[in-house]
Amino acid sequence: MSSRDAVLAAAPRVLATQPTASMAEIAAAAGVGRATLHRHFASREDLLREIGQRSLDQWAASMDEARVLEAAESGDATVIRACLVDLLTRYVADAQAFGIALTDPTVLNDPELREGAERCFVDELRLHGAAQATGVLRPDVPPRWLGHVLYGLLVAVRDALVEGDIAPRDAAGLVVTAFLEGSGAR
């Protein structure tokens, strides 16, 4: 594994538990010299942006793999619902790999990344819209609110896993249930 890959593997891991970790700490965690870290990423911002970009790529990839647009256009409630579940499951995995990108100010405030996020979000909204139109998701809430709820649940599952309050293998199921059925008893 190249030292660059070592950094890109280690950084999200440390930052997940220590969002303010210094470059020195990140380098150490990656088993790499501080100078080497700076060779690959000129600044801390650079590194964070790269991680943010990768999380966006992963977001897009997950939507792609779940065939979000295809499902949205199908107009078939069963397909849409299955797609949603598939998507959420992928998101949960992504949130563990790129948890830092969910809440880091550097990532959240970067104009380019924001634009990329909005682009992904628009695609996701297609699915939510189709889900609302076909009776899969409740129609009486703003579609963008559904995105926020999803986001919040990913933050929740990330933290719950970090603190060891839920088992990794249960994570996806808990999120899917919480999102679709809520936490109220049936």
Added chain:
Amino acid sequence: MSSRDAVLAAAPRVLATQPTASMAEIAAAAGVGRATLHRHFASREDLLREIGQRSLDQWAASMDEARVLEAAESGDATVIRACLVDLLTRYVADAQAFGIALTDPTVLNDPELREGAERCFVDELRLHGAAQATGVLRPDVPPRWLGHVLYGLLVAVRDALVEGDIAPRDAAGLVVTAFLEGSGAR
């Protein structure tokens, strides 16, 4: 309003949109000199801790006002459900006032604050436990997970409000519904 109160009012507001705001920016937002800010709060950590402590006090106060422990001990599903809704509504208001405390590393990592948070959480868990036992909340998930879901929804509503995706007057209802009923259509 004393300058100290001005700071304690302004700081959470600026930090809500700029979590990395400098002391100088906070002072400016409070309409107060930088020296004055340091007179009241020796360090940035001090200020953040004070805000964190106040958010904990508010958390405790909200549980108190919603009569959480009383409801938990009542064993009455109707009472418990009403208490939960009341509590969530209060939380939504609190999340707007102290949104920064939800995700700021300084607040989240301070040992004393963590201990205080855990103490509040334990009380909240009593309610969740009672709610699960009386068929108000689903019994098939870890009680602590319910706390995380709630937390995630507060982060979601905070961000949705900051970005203007939902109307302030709808916020509480959206959170209550998302938590209890989920986002799936009935």
Added chain:
DNA sequence: CCCATGTGAGACATTGAAGTCTCACATCAG
């Protein structure tokens, strides 16, 4: 063997925010 490449260690410089200090000024109670 030899060179090219990438690396670690560590010295060094830079920077930007934090924190300190002084002083003049406003306010207000007595």
Added chain:
DNA sequence: CTGATGTGAGACTTCAATGTCTCACATGGG
């Protein structure tokens, strides 16, 4: 008026992390 208190402005110091640079070394291809 007068002293006490709190304040704003701004100069100043400190400090920790960032970013730069050099050099010796390892490795691997030729």
